[in-house]
Ligand SMILES: O=C(O)CCC(=O)C(=O)O
């Protein structure tokens with residue numbers, strides 16, 4: 457089994473005249489992937505590899521600074537949005553069975569005027585690059601959510617309408633740039649990114665190199681090979697609840713590199729969340745999961761993963 461590949465050209469960000477027939481064809485392909493494995497590799501989305509390289513590049517300049525220069529941006533230091541900011545290595549614990557992850561990250565979760573952004577010469581484009589990549593990811597997410605609603609025979613705008621506040625502090629959508637430093641000393645069972653599923657509706661992933669693995673329904677992890685120019689998209693927990701388990705929020709992880717391999721790794725994940733106040737109820741009318749607001753669900757998950 458491998459991750460299914462879907463050509464998204466007909467509804468790419470540069471395409472204005474998609475036909476109903478093309479949308480239904482895409483819907484059928486996405487539905488199959490999201491039911492069978494919960495992951496899909498989209499080609500020709502309109503987001504170019506140059507854009508991805510640009511954000512990976514400016515992010516690595518940020519991460520490679522001494523911790524002292526990153527501390528002013530640490531997560532939880534911005535009162536308007538406690539999820540925004542820098543997360544040092546070994547802070548986030550995604551699995552109860554493992555030590556905290558060997559990764560560092562920067563969460564872009566707010567554009568509130570009180571947010572401080574890096575301003576040094578080397579990082580003067582940091583804010584602009586992060587803001588524009590966030591917007592690109594948001595636009596693509598809206599297109600994907602539309603196709604997903606169609607694929608389930610729902611009102612095509614039902615998911616889009618639940619995500620109108622992306623980019624404000626009333627919505628938890630977060631773009632996270634990840635940096636996995638060279639591996640030196642390792643605790644027992646520690647890995648780069650522990651087994652977990654994501655919390656929101658969908659996640660867009662841009663990998664700088666291989667490393668991500670995905671759990672299949674048959675119970676084994678397979679590589680999500682990095683294909684330059686593509687966007688990997690996965691179902692997250694709230695979408696699994698919303699669809700009463702038709703779409704699956706698959707577990708995934710990043711293992712350690714082979715012993716002695718000094719290579720770092722980078723990726724960018726765009727975690728799409730519904731607006732905080734949106735109540736997620738099973739769209740098939742069942743009560744397989746009790747209703748919960750998107751805001752309460754994410755708050756619960758953050759309490760578990762950041763002690
Ligand atoms: O680094 C990656 O490729 C994915 C990271 C991830 O799954 C996450 O941060 O939720």
Ligand SMILES: [Fe+2]
Pocket residue numbers: 652653654708
């Ligand atoms: Fe993830």
